[in-house]
Amino acid sequence: MAPAAWAGPVILDDLGQRVELATPARRVVPLYSGLGEIVSAMGLGDRLVARTNVDNWPAEALARPAIGTHMRPNMELMLGLKPDLVLQLAGRDAALQSVEAVRNHGIPVAVFVIDDFASLFAAMERIGILLGAKDAARQETARIQARLAAVDKAVEGVQRPAVFFEVRYPNLLAAGKDSMVSEIIRRAGGENVVAQGKKLVRLSEEVLVGLNPEVYLVQQGPMNPAPPHPSGRSHFRTLAAVRSGRVLMVDEALYSRPGPRSVQAVEELASFLHPDRFPKPSSNKDSK
Structure with a gap:
């Protein structure tokens, strides 16, 4: 008999890792401020349970507990918040070391590489999948694309x-x-x-x-x-x-x-x- 298909959200992150959740994430820890801003921009800021030391947008982010830096989060504080998903931006080795530490505790981690708008939109789409909010991700992407298109038109030929x-x-x-x-x-x-x-x-x-x-x-x-x-x-x-x-x-x-x-x-x-x-x-x- 063939194995049953995975029922929950599934993506491949930018390290090629398969990220599987039993249900859409409800307790999310972003280890990079821009990833938390993506969740907030989708209207799902209430699912964020922590922030890094530098996160300050939107204003309500400041009410969440700070768990350290992008590269060196406080593991004890993070685990105490019982996250069901951690988001991280690829970069220095220290950031990826924190990813391995989180995974060793059985917490799903999705890592993204974002260096242009195309990769930003790809990350937004997959975060939307993990949160069960594909439509919200598409709508926010469309809003950003419309604003970029307006600038493109304005600077054409400059x-x-x-x-x-x-x-x-x-x-x-x-x-x-x-x-x-x-x-x-x-x-x-x-x-x-x-x-x-x-x-x-x-x-x-x-x-x-x-x-x-x-x-x-x-x-x-x-x-x-x-x-x-x-x-x-x-x-x-x-x-x-x-x-x-x-x-x-x-x-x-x-x-x-x-x-x-x-x-x-x-x-x-x-x-x-x-x-x-x-x-x-x-x-x-x-x-x-």
């Missing part, structure tokens, strides 16, 4: 400026071509000036001066907590971006954490790079 994205300073760290940041820059009508095919690229200031970007983005957040403005850095004053004033301080949570709010970063950056394509509403009041 001259794309060379953009540098600062991840950390000092010990300069930049966003490389294989990052969600690079995808955001491209969709916003720019071109990442850093050509290396990595997510993060270490650069000397001399190399940066040679690249001479037309636009300079500085992220602010846990990875770059108090960056001085580039105009105040002696070696940066010769950069075309600094000389022209095309410097933008941005929120790390929007740009460097792949999730449903990545489209907001695209919209914000597109309006900065191409303000003529995104006219601001008139502030004039109607005369009476």
Whole structure:
């Protein structure tokens, strides 16, 4: 007799692991903030039972217990919450070590690789399956795709400026071509000036001066907590971006954490790079 088909939700994650649940997940622990934001964007935030130390969106996330960091969660705290699903973003070895530790306790874990909108949508679809919410996942994906399409139309045919994205300073760290940041820059009508095919690229200031970007983005957040403005850095004053004033301080949570709010970063950056394509509403009041 052939074995009975699995009745509950089943997916293959981005490590090729088969994730099987007896029933749709009800107690979810996201070990990466963007994955928790996906669940919240689907209208299922009440199924999240924990957060990492940096999670702060939506506001109700702050009411959940913090269980440590993306790479080093507190296993005792997590197990005490009795999750039936853990979500993790692939990346450094430490993050995958936490995955193995969770699996060793018999808890299903789904790991995702997200470095562009296509992989974001694929992750959303599978998270929707695991939560028994395929329609909610499709609807949120469609909303994001519509917003991206509007930006695509607005920036069609533009001259794309060379953009540098600062991840950390000092010990300069930049966003490389294989990052969600690079995808955001491209969709916003720019071109990442850093050509290396990595997510993060270490650069000397001399190399940066040679690249001479037309636009300079500085992220602010846990990875770059108090960056001085580039105009105040002696070696940066010769950069075309600094000389022209095309410097933008941005929120790390929007740009460097792949999730449903990545489209907001695209919209914000597109309006900065191409303000003529995104006219601001008139502030004039109607005369009476």
